[in-house]
Amino acid sequence: MKFSIIGLGYVGGAMAKVLERVHDIATYDIDPKKNPSVSSLEEAIDFADAFLLCLPTNFSDETQAFDTKALDETAETILKVKPESTLIVKSTVPMGYCSTLQEKHPAAHVLFAPEFLRESKAEKDALHPSRIVIGSALKDEAFAQEIGDAFLKTLEDPSPIRYMSLEEAEAVKLFSNAYLALRIGFFNELDTYAASKGLSSSKIIESVGLDPRIGGHYNNPSFGYGGYCLPKDTKQLEANYKDVPEALISAVIESNSKRKDWVVQTILDKIKDKKDSSVLIYRLRMENGSSSIRYTSMKDIACSLKGKISHLAIYEPLWEEDTYFGIPVIHELKDELSIADLIVANRYEETLKPYLSKVFSRDKNL
16 A cells, blocks of 8 residues: 655654555655655655645644644645545544544545654554554545554554544544543652652652552653643643533643642752752753653743753753753753752753762652
């Protein structure tokens, strides 16, 4: 089967690596640095009749919904040339989006096949997915099965596959990420309590996790959930409720905000007696090994500290510019760790070991 992959972010890039194992593919992105295989959308359209749409859908605080402009325009362009094309939407969308697209273009085959990838391990997760979910209109159930079979052929190991309606598949994506955000928020609130009361957060978490209904995974306290998906997906899910009663999703969003406020205040309290204090933020990324520094909670922490500390700097080799929202950025460490009065690190690394006495982190590995 021939696929054209439109958008080469971490989802599109990972899907390209997986699909090319078995199928003929073309890739396109407006950014030439991502090395698309074709230089125009027109070439990508000409190559295939099945299109994976992996375009960004950022959350707009003004409209309280995902900004689907790039997705809308690309779909319209494809279907104008090939009205009976198969559009496999992988961008996260509001519930109801794909049904609306299908109704607007009845000759097309609109499928929603969300991905559940960790940005730092996207290709690995794409090769070994926890599940494949494909949503389709009733008329395309058999067609969805054909696409599902095409996906399964590319995997290294068998994976459970589930077929459902378009809106059910959209809900699976949003509720999955909302649950992850909920779990992060829960253990962060546990950690805030433990730290405030002088208790061992790691001992409590370990013992809580021994209950098999809870488990000992995904429980490491952080400075708040971040990344590209969780913040925007929880906000979109909250917006999708509208007239449906809910309290939990809104509470998850508020909990994350309060956690970051607590982290900032704790940092300020630790240096309040030092008139000429120096604070180094060690890395912007959320997880060790990640190359992503987009939309991390560290951005909010850094920006909240700006102007409140005499000497504030960020060590982040992945950030190419010399400043980050007006804060000086260090690309190579020299004496900065030894000079700093306080080192703020969301995640522990061995480099920090000689300076543990002045490291502030909630990582349970410390």
